[in-house]
Amino acid sequence: MIEAENLTKFYGEFLAVDHISFNIKEGEIFGFLGPNGAGKTTTIRMLAAIFPPSEGTATINGNDVVNNSIEVRKQVGILSENPGLYERLSARANLDFFARLYDVPKDQIDIRIDFLGDLFDLRTRLDERVGTYSKGMKQKLAIARALIHDPPVLFLDEPTSALSPEAAKSIRDLLVDLAKDRSRTICICTHNLFDAERLCDRVAIIRNGKILTVGTPGEISSKFSGPPTIRISFTKLDTNITQLLNDIEGVFSVEQHPVKKEVFIKVENHEINTPKIVKEIVANNGEILEIEPIHASLEEAYLKLIMEDSLNDTKI
Amino acid sequence: MTLRFRKAFLLTRKELKESFRSREVILVITLMPLMFAVLMPLTIPLVSRTIPSESFDDSDFENFPPLVPFWDELDSKAQFLVFYSMLFFGTFLLLPMILPMVIATDSIAGERERKTIESLIASPLSTGEIVLGKLMTTMIPSVLVTWFSGIVFMVITDLFLYNDVGRLIFPNLMSMVLLFGLSPFFSLITTQTMIIVSTRATGMREAQQLGSLVVLPLYSFVLGEAAILILLSPYWTLVSSAVLLICTIILHVINLKVFDREYMIAAIRG
Numbered sequence: 116m117i118e119a120e121n122l123t124k125f126y127g128e129f130l131a132v133d134h135i136s137f138n139i140k141e142g143e144i145f146g147f148l149g150p151n152g153a154g155k156t157t158t159i160r161m162l163a164a165i166f167p168p169s170e171g172t173a174t175i176n177g178n179d180v181v182n183n184s185i186e187v188r189k190q191v192g193i194l195s196e197n198p199g200l201y202e203r204l205s206a207r208a209n210l211d212f213f214a215r216l217y218d219v220p221k222d223q224i225d226i227r228i229d230f231l232g233d234l235f236d237l238r239t240r241l242d243e244r245v246g247t248y249s250k251g252m253k254q255k256l257a258i259a260r261a262l263i264h265d266p267p268v269l270f271l272d273e274p275t276s277a278l279s280p281e282a283a284k285s286i287r288d289l290l291v292d293l294a295k296d297r298s299r300t301i302c303i304c305t306h307n308l309f310d311a312e313r314l315c316d317r318v319a320i321i322r323n324g325k326i327l328t329v330g331t332p333g334e335i336s337s338k339f340s341g342p343p344t345i346r347i348s349f350t351k352l353d354t355n356i357t358q359l360l361n362d363i364e365g366v367f368s369v370e371q372h373p374v375k376k377e378v379f380i381k382v383e384n385h386e387i388n389t390p391k392i393v394k395e396i397v398a399n400n401g402e403i404l405e406i407e408p409i410h411a412s413l414e415e416a417y418l419k420l421i422m423e424d425s426l427n428d429t430k431i
Numbered sequence: 432m433t434l435r436f437r438k439a440f441l442l443t444r445k446e447l448k449e450s451f452r453s454r455e456v457i458l459v460i461t462l463m464p465l466m467f468a469v470l471m472p473l474t475i476p477l478v479s480r481t482i483p484s485e486s487f488d489d490s491d492f493e494n495f496p497p498l499v500p501f502w503d504e505l506d507s508k509a510q511f512l513v514f515y516s517m518l519f520f521g522t523f524l525l526l527p528m529i530l531p532m533v534i535a536t537d538s539i540a541g542e543r544e545r546k547t548i549e550s551l552i553a554s555p556l557s558t559g560e561i562v563l564g565k566l567m568t569t570m571i572p573s574v575l576v577t578w579f580s581g582i583v584f585m586v587i588t589d590l591f592l593y594n595d596v597g598r599l600i601f602p603n604l605m606s607m608v609l610l611f612g613l614s615p616f617f618s619l620i621t622t623q624t625m626i627i628v629s630t631r632a633t634g635m636r637e638a639q640q641l642g643s644l645v646v647l648p649l650y651s652f653v654l655g656e657a658a659i660l661i662l663l664s665p666y667w668t669l670v671s672s673a674v675l676l677i678c679t680i681i682l683h684v685i686n687l688k689v690f691d692r693e694y695m696i697a698a699i700r701g
Contacts, residue, residue, distance in 0.1 A: 165553050166693040188555040195553070197546040201445070203452035212445045216438065216554045260550065 116141040116300045117162060117268065121171035124157050124324075131157045133324035134171065139317075141267075142298040144290060146305060146315035148417060154324035155304040156196060159270040162302065163191045175268055189217065192261035194271040198253040202246035206237060206256050209245060210263055217264035231259040234289065250277040258286065262293075269293070272304045287314055308414045320417060322424050332413045339416035342367055343385040344409040345392065348377035350402040363388070363395055379409070434559050442556065442564030443571065446538050450568065453541075459533040460572060464580035467526045471519045472584060475591040478515060484508045499600050509596045516588050520606065523584055524653050527618040530573040532642045535622055538568050539629035540638035549696050562683075562690050566622055573618040581610040608668065609657055616675050617653050621646060623682035630689050 117139040124132040132154040139145040147155040161168045162175065164184035173180045175187045201209050207228055214224045232238035235255040245253065254277045261269060274290070275283035287310065293299040294316075305311055311318050312332045319329045328335055349356070352371070360369045360380055365388040367381040382388035385408050396403060450456045487507035495510070497503065498517050505513065542548045551561065585601035592600060624645050625638070632638035656675065659667045 160696075163553055165549065165696065185555045185557060188553060191553070193550070193553045195549045197549070199545075199547045199550045201449055201547055202545070203449050204445070208445070208448065212441065213550070213554065215441050216556060218555075 116143075117145075117173070117175055117302065119158075119162065119171065119173040122158065122161060122168050122173055123170035124154070124161060125169045131324050132161070132168070135319075135321075135324070135326045136171075137319060137326065137329060139300055139302060141300050142294050143316045144294045144301045144303065144314050146303045146311040146318040147321055148305060148308065148311055148318050149321035150306075150421060153321040155321055156272055157324075158321070159193070159272065159302060159304055163193050163270050164188050165193075189264075190267055192264065192266035192269045194257050194261045194269075194274055196272045198257035200245045200253055200256060200260070202244065204245060205242050206232075206245055206248070207241040209256065210241075210260060213260050214263045217266075219264050227263060227265075231262060235259050236285075251279055251282055254278055255282065255286075267299060269299060269301045270304075271301065273306070274303060275305075275307060275310055283310075290314060308412075308417055312413045318413070320420055322421055323428075327420050327424055335420075336411040336413050336416045339419050340411035341415070341419070342381045342383060343411070345380045345382060345385065345389055346377060346405075346407045346409055347380065347392070347396070347403060348375065348405045350376070350404050352376040352378075353399075353401065356396070356399075356401060359395065359399055360392060363392055365391070376404075434557070434563065436563070438556055439560045439563040439567065442551075442561065443567040446564065446568035447571065450534055450537055450572070453537055456533055456537055460530060460576055463526060463529055464576055464583070467523045468580035468584040469587060471522065472516070472587040472591055475512060475516060475588065476594075479508075479512060479591075479595050482508070482511075487511060499598075499603060501598055505596060512592055512595050513600055516592060516600065519588070520584070520609070521654055521657050523581065524609065524614065524617060524657060525650060526580060527573055527577040527614040528621040528646050528650060528653065530576055531569045531618050531622040532625055532639065532646055534572060535565070535569045535625035536629050536632075536635050536638040536642060538565050539626060540632050540635045543629075543695060544634045552692050552695060558690055558692065559687060562626065562686050565626060566619075569622040569625070570615070570618055573622070574615045577614050577618065578610065581606075581614070613656060613672065613675075616672065616679065617649075617656075619679050620675065620682065621649060623679055623686055624649065626686050627682070627689050630686075630691075630695065 119138070120136050121134045122132055122136070123130070123134050135158065147158060149155050160166055162173055162180060164175075164180045164187040167181045167184075176190055178186045178190070180187050201212070204212075210228045210231065211224060214227060219227055228241065229238065232241045235258065237252060237255060237259070240248070240252070245256065248256065254274075258271070258274060261271070271290075275286050278286060290301055290303075291314065294301050303310070303315065315332060317329060317331050318335065320327045320335070328339070330338070356378065357369045357371050360366055360378065365383040367383065369381075370379045372378065380392065382392075389406070389408070393403065393406065484506070489507055491507045492510040492514065495502075495514070498513050499505075502510065502513075542551070556564070585606060589599045589601050625642050628641045628645060629638045632641055656668075656671050659671050
């Protein structure tokens with residue numbers, strides 16, 4: 116569905132996107148994660164044929180983003196960083212304008228506007244000026260605008276920013292529905308690792324215009340977030356316990372919580388090492404209250420990757 | 432690539448709806464014509480009453496080219512009042528240049544300032560269609576308001592001059608050519624210039640400031656055109672109009688070049 120090969124963008128002398136290659140399958144939710152200025156927005160602007168790449172190629176549904184840019188734009192719905200709505204016009208006039216630009220059949224325009232109004236809980240306020248809307252309502256309307264022509268591909272820059280938790284959840288549910296039930300391909304730029312972990316089938320972590328890694332959130336988490344961790348809380352915490360646990364084979368490190376009666380143990384293998392640790396504690400009269408394996412998180416992996424990459428910059 | 436006029440007109444329709452909800456645009460589009468078409472001719476009876484006929488000498492306008500076909504039949508005071516009205520008509524030609532300044536800056540620099548340009552650039556409109564849409568947004572109200580105000584100006588001027596001149600000086604060939612033939616060109620050349628200025632300016636205020644600097648020299652060009660029409664001949668008017676047409680075509684080509692999609696959203700780069 117989306118293929119990018121050596122995609123590169125220079126702004127003057129500044130290299131914003133540095134020869135990145137990836138592909139996104141139909142019906143997939145793909146996330147671009149990265150700090151500010153990483154090149155996420157520039158990448159989706161090139162993919163959406165807003166401006167051409169300096170080098171490399173990209174195709175959307177087989178259409179080249181440079182040579183067939185108008186066809187690409189017809190197939191794409193985009194939510195930019197700023198909602199970019201015409202605030203002096205009503206929400207209905209905004210949607211109507213874009214529906215006509217994207218060649219939505221005339222007899223379908225009102226039906227589509229009302230449908231999206233219902234979907235985003237804006238139906239009763241569609242005829243009001245957008246300038247009177249709250250930030251969250253504007254964000255919903257901007258997403259509705261991206262969906263007005265029912266595009267096969269969606270590019271969304273921070274789709275849940277400015278939304279209340281319940282509105283953010285409804286957007287997440289809608290995106291999953293669009294991708295899974297209606298085979299829409301969705302590409303998201305986000306800082307929100309919570310969103311990325313729950314929404315995306317695969318993510319690419321970008322920094323300084325380069326893709327550091329691509330994979331499912333699970334793959335990236337387990338690959339980059341370090342050894343598995345076990346949290347054990349005690350009814351009574353003996354100060355010697357840290358030393359005792361450190362001596363067990365397969366334990367890399369033990370951290371004692373300064374206030375709570377619990378320890379975090381990094382181990383080589385969660386399944387093999389946990390029974391040994393429990394046995395040892397019990398044999399030494401330790402009273403265990405709770406044991407919990409701590410799953411590797413995307414956040415941890417992301418931070419580690421970004422940190423390592425920035426250290427490489429410092430070395431250079 | 433073919434230019435889809437219907438698509439460009441969709442943009443124009445939306446922009447007009449939006450522009451007419453801007454207080455600044457409404458103010459300019461109502462106050463300026465009021466000033467040029469109503470307040471300026473209102474001074475004619477005032478001048479007529481203030482300056483007595485005796486203060487004119489028969490030889491005062493003797494060497495003047497005839498400003499109306501019955502010029503020689505008029506006394507000096509009437510000739511002065513006709514001359515005075517024609518001067519105002521020259522000033523009136525500022526109107527088709529001021530209106531595009533305000534509408535074009537709201538439409539282009541304003542769109543960048545309000546950060547709505549990206550969704551437009553991301554739509555399936557070509558650059559040519561966006562520029563054409565913006566051009567029509569500025570041209571349609573500017574030309575219509577100028578024509579309407581011109582008619583009002585001529586009616587009021589005739590009304591106030593009739594006592595002293597005894598004839599209607601408007602409409603005449605010169606005013607018709609200037610109002611209906613050349614003033615749309617004046618609007619077009621200002622619009623083209625303002626589109627260039629607005630695409631390069633960082634905001635509306637800067638666009639308007641730069642625009643004022645550009646429009647003043649353009650106005651001298653317009654006055655020259657009016658002078659050629661009044662003082663020389665229709666032949667020279669045709670020649671100078673051809674020059675004007677070439678200028679607008681060159682400006683349009685420049686417009687298509689400077690309306691760079693990447694540059695337009697550079698200010699909102701993420």
